[in-house]
Amino acid sequence: MLVGFAFFSWSNLQAQVELESDASLSEKYGSLISSKELNAHLSIIASDGFEGRETGTEGQRKAAAYLVEKIKAYGLDPLPGEVDYEQEIAFTKERWSSINANGINKTFKHLWDFCSFPATNTSIEASFDEVVFLGYGIQDEKYNDYADVDVKGKLLMVYDSEPTNSNGVSYITGSTDLSDWSTDFRKKFRVAKENGAAAILIIDRDIKNRIFTNRNRMLNGRFSFGKGEDAATNYAANLFISSTMAKDLLGKKGKKVIKARKKISKSGKPVSLKIRTDLNLNFEKETRTLIGSNVGGMIEGSDPVLKDEYVFVTAHYDHLGKRAESIYNGADDNGSGTSTILEVAQSFAIAKAAGNGPKRSVVFIWVSGEEKGLLGSAYYVNDPIISLDQTIVDINVDMVGRVDEKYEDNPEYIYVIGADKLSQDLHDINEAVNSNFNNLTLDYTYNDENDPNRYYYRSDHYNFAKNNIPVVFFFNGTHEDYHMTTDTVEKINFEKMEKIGQHVFYLAWEISNRAEKPQLK
Numbered sequence: 001m002l003v004g005f006a007f008f009s010w011s012n013l014q015a016q017v018e019l020e021s022d023a024s025l026s027e028k029y030g031s032l033i034s035s036k037e038l039n040a041h042l043s044i045i046a047s048d049g050f051e052g053r054e055t056g057t058e059g060q061r062k063a064a065a066y067l068v069e070k071i072k073a074y075g076l077d078p079l080p081g082e083v084d085y086e087q088e089i090a091f092t093k094e095r096w097s098s099i100n101a102n103g104i105n106k107t108f109k110h111l112w113d114f115c116s117f118p119a120t121n122t123s124i125e126a127s128f129d130e131v132v133f134l135g136y137g138i139q140d141e142k143y144n145d146y147a148d149v150d151v152k153g154k155l156l157m158v159y160d161s162e163p164t165n166s167n168g169v170s171y172i173t174g175s176t177d178l179s180d181w182s183t184d185f186r187k188k189f190r191v192a193k194e195n196g197a198a199a200i201l202i203i204d205r206d207i208k209n210r211i212f213t214n215r216n217r218m219l220n221g222r223f224s225f226g227k228g229e230d231a232a233t234n235y236a237a238n239l240f241i242s243s244t245m246a247k248d249l250l251g252k253k254g255k256k257v258i259k260a261r262k263k264i265s266k267s268g269k270p271v272s273l274k275i276r277t278d279l280n281l282n283f284e285k286e287t288r289t290l291i292g293s294n295v296g297g298m299i300e301g302s303d304p305v306l307k308d309e310y311v312f313v314t315a316h317y318d319h320l321g322k323r324a325e326s327i328y329n330g331a332d333d334n335g336s337g338t339s340t341i342l343e344v345a346q347s348f349a350i351a352k353a354a355g356n357g358p359k360r361s362v363v364f365i366w367v368s369g370e371e372k373g374l375l376g377s378a379y380y381v382n383d384p385i386i387s388l389d390q391t392i393v394d395i396n397v398d399m400v401g402r403v404d405e406k407y408e409d410n411p412e413y414i415y416v417i418g419a420d421k422l423s424q425d426l427h428d429i430n431e432a433v434n435s436n437f438n439n440l441t442l443d444y445t446y447n448d449e450n451d452p453n454r455y456y457y458r459s460d461h462y463n464f465a466k467n468n469i470p471v472v473f474f475f476n477g478t479h480e481d482y483h484m485t486t487d488t489v490e491k492i493n494f495e496k497m498e499k500i501g502q503h504v505f506y507l508a509w510e511i512s513n514r515a516e517k518p519q520l521k
Contacts, residue, residue: 017432021513029351030505033343035494041339046331054321055292055368067295074349076297079385086293089379092228093288094118095221104278113245122232127280128155133273137188138181145270152196163264171268192236199237207242249277292368299348303359311362311512312394315341316370331489336401340501358512377460392517394471396461400500401492404477411496413441415475423470425518433506
């Protein structure tokens with residue numbers, strides 16, 4: 001593991017890596033990246049008018065509009081198959097604010113007697129004095145619990161899984177392999193809704209494991225892709241209940257349910273029962289939907305074959321937003337990276353316009369939602385516009401405008417993270433590019449797997465790395481203004497940013513023009 005910048009010497013590296021791109025062209029276009037233009041971009045992006053660029057706010061939308069305006073003016077194309085430069089991202093977080101289920105002289109305990117997913121439910125307040133036992137709650141051409149049973153407005157109780165005979169052969173599949181009625185519990189919620197049921201209880205014979213593996217999803221909620229499942233339209237209210245809770249609700253009639261289950265197993269024919277009960281449900285759900293956007297543009301490669309391989313350059317443009325009257329401008333985090341790759345994109349566009357564009361295609365993506373948990377980049381790799389198989393590298397730039405305490409006397413440095421994790425080639429190319437051009441101090445302290453900060457896992461490159469795409473993350477380290485309202489433009493070292501921006505350009509240029517892409521090693 002690399003832990004210091006002195007680990008490799010240039011004499012050793014030179015034998016391994018020779019730069020293949022035209023150095024004069026690289027330097028010509030890389031030198032166009034200037035501290036003056038970086039200052040101009042950042043003074044707008046990190047201004048009070050953008051209100052800290054929190055995802056889902058007007059400030060974030062203003063920042064996206066600024067980025068789109070610039071890359072259109074530069075002449076970047078939308079990503080393949082797209083008509084504009086924004087990819088909407090949507091995330092929904094749903095959680096219970098309160099959840100109560102009570103019977104006669106009995107209060108059932110959530111995450112003990114029963115459990116329920118917020119995503120597949122809506123708020124509900126209802127009382128039931130009858131429950132319809134409906135076998136397994138399945139409606140299939142080979143087995144139908146709903147045949148000739150009116151369940152409109154009713155509370156249903158069903159078993160998990162599906163009916164099988166004494167040899168474990170499913171009456172639906174005709175084999176010991178179970179159908180998706182056993183693996184996709186939403187099907188039972190959906191068909192209950194379609195038949196007009198008010199709520200469905202699933203007797204879960206392994207409820208302890210379900211609670212253990214899903215506790216956080218049920219208790220606190222988490223952001224998930226999309227705008228939610230529209231539970232009110234798609235699902236009947238639903239609970240997984242323990243066998244003990246089922247016995248409490250059924251009373252002495254519980255023996256009839258057990259007999260019914262055995263009868264179904266023996267005959268393969270549905271059996272239903274109506275049983276007196278007492279159950280009061282009072283569920284209140286909170287829903288938060290986050291709508292943001294990733295901004296992307298590209299320079300199409302000039303080589304007929306290599307243009308279908310894509311070099312990605314990424315930065316997140318969101319920040320913490322506004323709290324009361326306090327604005328978290330996020331000049332370094334990550335207005336600096338945002339501005340830097342704008343300049344890199346412009347230099348590539350100028351080269352392309354002059355007939356000197358790269359052989360491979362170069363994609364620039366500004367993602368939002370990073371501060372919410374790398375959401376924008378996660379959204380992109382989950383629904384990529386360009387196949388991940390064609391994405392050969394991600395160069396990620398996050399916080400490159402300040403100087404940390406370690407380097408207060410040497411601002412021309414950068415922390416390099418992740419370059420050798422998946423590809424030694426990428427590490428070696430990065431070293432060679434640096435030696436050939438700006439000679440920055442490349443520090444690998446935070447690349448150490450044992451470093452407690454674990455920065456490798458904390459910025460957007462990681463979502464690419466998880467998909468086996470080589471990555472390199474450039475980072476200047478933290479400072480006293482990190483995630484504070486004092487992270488403002490006047491504290492930025494634009495001369496340093498210029499050098500980092502040029503290095504990013506030289507690296508992207510080299511990778512986009514080499515005969516071979518960085519190999520996974």
